Amino acid sequence: MSRSLPDADVAVLGLGAMGSMTAWQLAAAGARVIGFEQYGLVHDRGGAGGESRLFRAAYHEGAEYVPLLRRARDMWIELTQASGRPLFTPTGCLSIGRPDIEPMRNVRASVDEHGLDHEILAPDELTARFPQHAPADGEIGILDLAGGMLRPELAVLTAAERAREAGARLMDRTVVSAVEPDSGGVTIVTDERTWRVRRAVVTTGAWVRELVPQAAVVPKPIVLTWFAPSDVEDYRPDVFPAFIRDTDGMHLFGCPVMDGVSVKAGVADVWDPLRDPRDLTRDLPEPALEPVTAAVRRLLPGLHPEPIRHGVYMDGYTADRTALAGPVPGAPQLIVLAGFSGHGFKMAPVFGSIAADLALHDGTSFDIARMDPARFSRAA
Ligand SMILES: Cc1cc2nc3c(=O)[nH]c(=O)nc-3n(C[C@H](O)[C@H](O)[C@H](O)COP(=O)(O)OP(=O)(O)OC[C@H]3O[C@@H](n4cnc5c(N)ncnc54)[C@H](O)[C@@H]3O)c2cc1C
Incomplete structure (x- = not known):
């Protein structure tokens, strides 16, 4: 194959949440795009499975995310x-x-510093308005009116369709086994x-370390x-x-009935990392739940605490x-x-549009300095 005739301007490796949106944004910007996904375009192992995702603009993780979240919300509504x-x-x-806990202070800073529409609910107001949540001493509610629910599988499919309509060639059931950058471009190996x-x-x-071993990411x-x-x-x-919700060391999240019969709830930070993403066990014994x-028994008394299903x-x-967002250190x-x-x-x-800008124009108007992939190697 001649190195002067590339197969595409940009390849997108992995077509889950970020990849499908990146392929869409690149193709919409006029780039020639190819994309690869190891499983079907919708599957139940990665970050885009499980029927629903929360959207929040008032952010537990820090008010600095609000400009990204505002743009993301506009894009979700447009799509x-x-x-x-x-x-x-x-x-x-x-x-x-x-x-006084850090996540709630960050939510408060998000709404105050960025003028987000919200309501602050004192403990008694919280209980009167949302009796589904069991009260706990001194806890307040902050209702972020920009929040909502997303459909992850449908979103990935829709972004992939948009990318294809704009000319992208997306291949599912195609595993990328190696990616080799050099001074003239990138070689990608599939079966x-x-x-x-x-x-x-x-x-x-x-799965990112399989292709980029220096990425400081664990599954x-x-x-x-x-x-x-x-x-x-x-x-x-x-x-x-x-x-x-953060109560007594429990971090519980959930969403309303989206399937007509059940309420989804989950707890974060109780599952150990995997050595290898291919070791994921998907059928859990009851004690693991x-x-x-x-958390549901204590905080959501209107739900039967035995789950009807899990994923x-x-x-x-x-x-x-x-996140890591930017050029790989040593391989621009x-x-x-x-x-x-x-x-x-x-x-x-919004990260799809940022990746498209980085790949096509070497920069983005968003402040993503704190996401520099080089920060961990510098710290080491
Ligand atoms: C259960 C759960 C609940 C969550 N809840 C929320 C929420 O409520 N709100 C929120 O904002 N975020 C939530 N998140 C986080 C969010 O879903 C993820 O951060 C996001 O999906 C990550 O996107 P990604 O594109 O990096 O990964 P993924 O969406 O997992 O996509 C990676 C893709 O790459 C493919 N791939 C991997 N290796 C290869 C290879 N060698 N060749 C080809 N293809 C490959 C994979 O098959 C996969 O499809 C949740 C995550 C999980 C898992």
């Missing part, structure tokens, strides 16, 4: 309207916790053949569980917003829970977007 599909459902998102492109964006999530399972309410009417999206059943998915985590032809650490889905469209 929802353009596709005619229910990708984003505005339900609001209720944060619950004591006002079928090798491909030559000018730039590549690596969006392989929890971690996240378990989702669905519970039956005593009265399903109390958990409809118009009366029960998406929520995220005890942390979430305990096991994965995301890539960094040590500081902040490779852009990496990974390590979204359990909170990236809501930002996928």
Whole structure:
């Protein structure tokens, strides 16, 4: 193959949340794009499985995310309207916790510094308005009116369709086994053949170290569980917003009834990292679900605490829970977007546009300095 005739301008490796949006944004910008996904375009192992994702603009992780979240929300609404599909459902998102804990201070800073629409609910107001949540001493609610629910599988499919309509060639069930940057571009190896492109964006999530070993990202399972309410009417999206709660060391998140019968809830930070993402066990014994059943029993008394089903998915985590977004150290032809650490889905469209700008124009107007992939090697 002649090195002067690349197969595409940009290849996107991994077509989950970030990859599907990146392929769409690149193709929409007029680039020649190829993309590869090891499984089907929708699957249940990575970050885009499990039927629903929370969107929050008032951010536990820090007010500095708000400009990204605002742009992401606009993009979700545009994609929802353009596709005619229910990708984003505005339900609001209720944060619950004591006002002095760090996540609640960050939510408060987000709404104050960026003028986000919100309501602050004192303990008695919280209980009167949302009796579905058991009260705990001194806890308040902050209702982020920009919050809502996303449909991850449908969103990935829709972005991939958009990319294809704009001319991208996306191949599913195609494993990338190696990516080799050199001064003239990037060679990509799949079972079928090798491909030559000018730039590549690596969006392989929890699997990222298989292709970029220097990426400081570990695969971690996240378990989702669905519970039956005593009265399903109390958990409809118009009366029960998406929520995220920190109480007595438990971090519980969930969303209203989206399937007509069950409420999804999960706990974060109780599952150990995996040595190898291919070791993911998806069928869990009942005792493994005890942390979430305990949290539901204590904090959501209107739900039967035995889950009616569960699913096991994965995301890539960094040590500081902040993504890697930018050129790979020592290989500027490779852009990496990974390590979204359990909170990236809501930002996928804006990171797709950032990756497209990095790959095509070497820069972005968003401040992503703190996501520099080189920060861990510098620290080491
Ligand atoms: C259960 C769960 C709940 C979550 N809840 C929320 C939430 O409520 N709100 C929120 O904002 N975020 C949430 N997150 C986080 C968010 O979903 C992730 O941060 C985001 O999906 C990560 O996107 P990604 O593109 O990096 O990874 P993924 O979406 O996992 O995509 C990576 C893709 O690369 C493919 N791939 C890997 N290796 C190869 C290879 N060698 N060749 C070809 N393809 C390959 C994979 O098959 C996969 O499809 C949650 C995550 C999980 C797991």
